[in-house]
Amino acid sequence: MGTAPEIANQRIVEALVSKLRRRQVVGxxxxxxxxxxxxxxxxxxxxxxxxEHLIQIIKAVGRRLVQAQPKEHTVGNTVRKxxxxxxxxxxxxxxxxxxSAQPPKSSFSIxxxxxxxxxxxxxxxxxxxxxxxxxxxxxDPDDPDSFAKGLKPVLMEAxxxxxxxLETVYDNVSKSARDHIHSDEIVLTIGHSKTVESFLxxxxxxxxxxxxxxxxxxxxxxxxxxxxxxxxxxxxxxxPDSSIYALMSRVNxxxxxxxxILANGGMFAVTGSLLAVxxxxxxxxxxxxxxxxxxxxxxxxxxxxxxxLDFADPSSVLGxxxxxxxxxxxxxNPYFDYVGPELINVYITNDGDHPPSSVxxxxxxxxxxxxxxx
Amino acid sequence: xxSAVVPLPEAAGQSSAPPGTLPAKSQKQMTKAERREMQERQxxxxxxxxxxxxxxxxxxxxxxxxxxxxEGALAPRRASKAxxxxxxxxxxxxxxxxxxxxxxxxxxxxxxxxxxxxxFGLPKPTAHKGEVHPTIVRLGLQFSxxxxxxxxxxxxxxxxxxxxxxxxxxxxxxxTLSRHLMTYLSxxxxxxxxxxxMSVTMGNAIRQLKLDIxxxxxxxxxxxxxxxxxxxxxxxxxxxxxxxxxxxxxxxGNKIKDGDAILTYARSxxxxxxxxxxxxxGKQFTVTVVDSRPMLEGKKLLEVLSFAGIQCTYLLxxxxxxxxTEISMVLVGAHSLHSNGAVFSRAGTALVAMMAKQHLVxxxxxxxxxxxxxxxxxxxxxxxELAPVELFNSFPQNKQQDLSSLSDQPNLQILNPLYDLTPxxxxxxxxxxxxVIPPSSISSIxxxxxRTML
Numbered sequence: 001m002g003t004a005p006e007i008a009n010q011r012i013v014e015a016l017v018s019k020l021r022r023r024q025v026v027g028x029x030x031x032x033x034x035x036x037x038x039x040x041x042x043x044x045x046x047x048x049x050x051x052e053h054l055i056q057i058i059k060a061v062g063r064r065l066v067q068a069q070p071k072e073h074t075v076g077n078t079v080r081k082x083x084x085x086x087x088x089x090x091x092x093x094x095x096x097x098x099x100s101a102q103p104p105k106s107s108f109s110i111x112x113x114x115x116x117x118x119x120x121x122x123x124x125x126x127x128x129x130x131x132x133x134x135x136x137x138x139x140d141p142d143d144p145d146s147f148a149k150g151l152k153p154v155l156m157e158a159x160x161x162x163x164x165x166l167e168t169v170y171d172n173v174s175k176s177a178r179d180h181i182h183s184d185e186i187v188l189t190i191g192h193s194k195t196v197e198s199f200l201x202x203x204x205x206x207x208x209x210x211x212x213x214x215x216x217x218x219x220x221x222x223x224x225x226x227x228x229x230x231x232x233x234x235x236x237x238x239x240p241d242s243s244i245y246a247l248m249s250r251v252n253x254x255x256x257x258x259x260x261i262l263a264n265g266g267m268f269a270v271t272g273s274l275l276a277v278x279x280x281x282x283x284x285x286x287x288x289x290x291x292x293x294x295x296x297x298x299x300x301x302x303x304x305x306x307x308x309l310d311f312a313d314p315s316s317v318l319g320x321x322x323x324x325x326x327x328x329x330x331x332x333n334p335y336f337d338y339v340g341p342e343l344i345n346v347y348i349t350n351d352g353d354h355p356p357s358s359v360x361x362x363x364x365x366x367x368x369x370x371x372x373x374x
Numbered sequence: 375x376x377s378a379v380v381p382l383p384e385a386a387g388q389s390s391a392p393p394g395t396l397p398a399k400s401q402k403q404m405t406k407a408e409r410r411e412m413q414e415r416q417x418x419x420x421x422x423x424x425x426x427x428x429x430x431x432x433x434x435x436x437x438x439x440x441x442x443x444x445e446g447a448l449a450p451r452r453a454s455k456a457x458x459x460x461x462x463x464x465x466x467x468x469x470x471x472x473x474x475x476x477x478x479x480x481x482x483x484x485x486x487x488x489x490x491x492x493x494f495g496l497p498k499p500t501a502h503k504g505e506v507h508p509t510i511v512r513l514g515l516q517f518s519x520x521x522x523x524x525x526x527x528x529x530x531x532x533x534x535x536x537x538x539x540x541x542x543x544x545x546x547x548x549x550t551l552s553r554h555l556m557t558y559l560s561x562x563x564x565x566x567x568x569x570x571x572m573s574v575t576m577g578n579a580i581r582q583l584k585l586d587i588x589x590x591x592x593x594x595x596x597x598x599x600x601x602x603x604x605x606x607x608x609x610x611x612x613x614x615x616x617x618x619x620x621x622x623x624x625x626x627g628n629k630i631k632d633g634d635a636i637l638t639y640a641r642s643x644x645x646x647x648x649x650x651x652x653x654x655x656g657k658q659f660t661v662t663v664v665d666s667r668p669m670l671e672g673k674k675l676l677e678v679l680s681f682a683g684i685q686c687t688y689l690l691x692x693x694x695x696x697x698x699t700e701i702s703m704v705l706v707g708a709h710s711l712h713s714n715g716a717v718f719s720r721a722g723t724a725l726v727a728m729m730a731k732q733h734l735v736x737x738x739x740x741x742x743x744x745x746x747x748x749x750x751x752x753x754x755x756x757x758x759e760l761a762p763v764e765l766f767n768s769f770p771q772n773k774q775q776d777l778s779s780l781s782d783q784p785n786l787q788i789l790n791p792l793y794d795l796t797p798x799x800x801x802x803x804x805x806x807x808x809x810v811i812p813p814s815s816i817s818s819i820x821x822x823x824x825r826t827m828l
Contacts, residue, residue, distance in 0.1 A: 215667070216692060217666065217667055217690045217691070217692060218690055220769075223780060226780065226783075226786055227780060227783060227786070229786075230783045230784065230785040230786035231783065231785075233785060234785065235785045235786075235787075236785055236786045236787070237786075237787050237788070237789050238780065238786060238787070238788045238789070239788075239789045239790070239791070240666060240667040240668050240721075240790060241666060241667075241690075241691050241692050241722070241725075242666040242667065242668075242691055242720070242721040242722030242725070242791075242794070243721045243722075243754075243789070243790075243791040243794065244725060245722075245724035245725045245728065245754070245794055246721055246724065246753075246754035246755075246758065246791050246793070246794035246795070247754075247791070249753040249754070249755065250755065271692040271693055271695075271696075272691075272692030274695035274729075275691070275692060275694065275695060275725050275729065278695075278725075278728055278729060278732060279724075279725060279728065282728055306696070309696055317688065317689060317690055318673075318688050322673070325673075325676065325677060325680060328680040328686070329676060329680055329686050329687065329688050330685075330686070330687040330688070331687070331688050331689065332687060332688075332689040332693055332696070332697060333689065333690075333693065334693050334696045337692070337695050337696065338695075
């Protein structure tokens with residue numbers, strides 16, 4: 001359309017798109033935070049006269065971002081979460097008023113529970129919107145901006161909520177660390193996950209235990225993890241991936257991080273996780289996954305696609321220093337593993353602990369059905 | 375560390391006169407087990423005192439090698455003796471660590487974890503006791519630098535070196551070759567063991583050699599006896615290794631069909647021969663080589679196979695989960711087979727076998743019968759070996775890692791176990807020169823060979 005706010009929007013979005021495409025944004029949480037900031041700017045500058053228009057704008061931005069980096073699922077998740085909050089706030093405000101039909105508390109049928117998300121959450125947002133119970137007029141021909149002006153402050157608050165949740169992810173996940181790790185336990189972890197790192201460090205304030213870190217070739221994230229854990233005073237062993245099965249008979253639990261949690265309860269995690277989890281199952285060792293709720297993805301069919309594994313640079317596996325071997329040999333270097341839900345025992349998220357079988361419910365609560373396809 | 379000093383008199387008190395049960399017995403009256411316990415406690419107390427003096431200046435990480443090398447010194451020497459002493463030796467180390475644990479509970483609450491791997495033992499610096507033949511010295515150096523790796527290679531190298539030693543040997547007067555040669559060989563063997571813990575193959579071969587030596591006819595002139603021994607060694611290598619490999623090549627080659635996708639892990643000399651022979655036979659198949667740190671042996675196998683013209687794929691161990699669905703058979707080698715059907719092999723084999731079994735891919739282990747060991751191994755902790763960190767710094771050029779700065783961190787220890795145990799449930803079949811057998815029948819290999827002892 002060419003109006004100034006639209007051009008400004010495009011510039012912000014394009015900046016993030018190119019960062020995503022070049023993989024300059026590293027880490028799911030960082031990506032999520034940047035996405036939220038971009039969406040906040042887009043919404044604050046957007047001009048819309050009814051809710052559908054706003055949702056279309058957000059979805060368009062979301063589609064651009066997801067196309068830039070489809071393997072980075074937190075982008076899509078954050079967009080969906082913002083959309084969910086937008087719809088909630090809108091419903092709350094438009095229902096605000098003495099004659100508001102509150103969801104009848106008396107009839108708790110399962111279908112209502114599942115289709116409306118948790119009633120508890122809606123009640124929370126209600127008081128905020130009731131405070132400013134102006135009646136929103138959609139599509140007002142005299143004052144096209146009144147709807148937007150009325151809704152925007154509420155939306156900004158909702159987005160701030162999302163941002164706050166993202167920024168306190170590590171603290172909230174680590175809250176229950178003390179109950180999960182006991183004295184003199186031996187814990188196995190793979191590669192480098194900031195969530196797991198903060199989980200283990202917070203547990204170390206209360207317990208003395210040992211961590212075995214598998215180095216996860218070829219990214220060798222385990223080296224960073226081992227260094228940071230041992231600096232924090234936790235006694236750490238750094239081992240190559242080949243010894244995971246050998247050491248598993250002494251390991252008390254397996255604590256891993258996730259890249260994305262799929263709707264069926266499975267997850268994408270750094271390569272090597274499938275080996276560790278399978279070995280843990282062979283030894284009946286519990287598997288605990290620490291992840292923020294922003295990693296919950298409503299998509300679940302991804303693991304059938306071989307490409308979902310996001311392949312990385314083959315020269316880390318077989319470099320050019322190997323000479324003539326390089327063009328005779330195929331080298332495979334996937335970055336992620338798909339781990340099925342039957343192999344995981346519990347997900348520790350910033351919103352509590354959940355078994356993989358109830359992940360679908362968390363997704364119903366956090367996102368709206370119509371947003372699954374952006 | 376005041377807390378650790380206090381319990382020492384306790385430990386000493388325990389050893390001298392535990393009240394009530396044992397009124398002061400002399401050493402002769404105590405049973406062997408009690409004597410051993412007392413020795414262990416005194417040694418633990420001494421070790422504690424020694425480490426206390428060291429720990430004031432040096433960080434814990436250098437403390438650990440001092441302690442682990444001491445305990446590691448116990449482990450290889452005990453492992454080299456006959457199998458019946460091995461459980462007692464392990465118990466001894468376990469008892470020692472338990473005592474130290476009890477005495478330094480609060481200090482070592484977090485170092486207890488570091489101690490559960492202490493029995494793996496890094497090779498300690500070699501000590502010359504008695505004369506060691508220069509060939510053996512060179513061999514020991516090659517072993518400790520990991521220039522010769524692999525069960526077959528090490529066994530052949532050891533036997534060849536012993537042939538030279540035997541030829542150079544001169545029976546001293548008033549001694550018979552059959553009796554004195556064994557005592558002459560003992561320090562050579564312990565030198566090799568101190569360079570690197572002995573493999574099962576070396577153990578079996580040396581046991582056979584000792585049997586042959588003791589069976590030498592006393593009346594034979596010395597040179598004839600020595601020649602006969604060298605002949606026997608040659609026969610052993612030829613029959614149990616070379617010829618066995620040829621039979622395995624054929625048998626396993628029959629299992630490979632056109633269009634197969636074979637997966638192999640690290641580098642096994644037998645599997646290499648099988649694949650090259652099958653390809654030379656004209657079979658069309660592709661090979662996926664899975665490799666892993668610390669030794670990255672798969673690269674050498676990859677070179678050999680691709681220069682022979684076989685189409686290969688190369689990947690690192692963590693990526694196995696993504697390709698296993700395309701694989702039709704997994705071929706691995708072994709370091710040794712155990713009576714309960716378990717296969718002791720390069721670290722990482724257990725993971726590959728487990729993944730393959732989960733996806734219903736047959737796992738075939740190629741192994742000669744001389745690798746059979748009478749002992750039963752339950753998990754990878756009973757017997758294992760740690761590779762020295764400095765030797766295995768191989769990282770690809772674009773991802774250089776700084777292991778030296780990592781190993782200096784307190785609270786951090788880098789472990790490189792070299793072996794692991796694949797349970798019999800993950801294995802489909804073992805191909806030996808006596809046939810293709812399921813893992814549950816491995817204990818009947820001696821029977822199949824027609825003798826009661828290997």
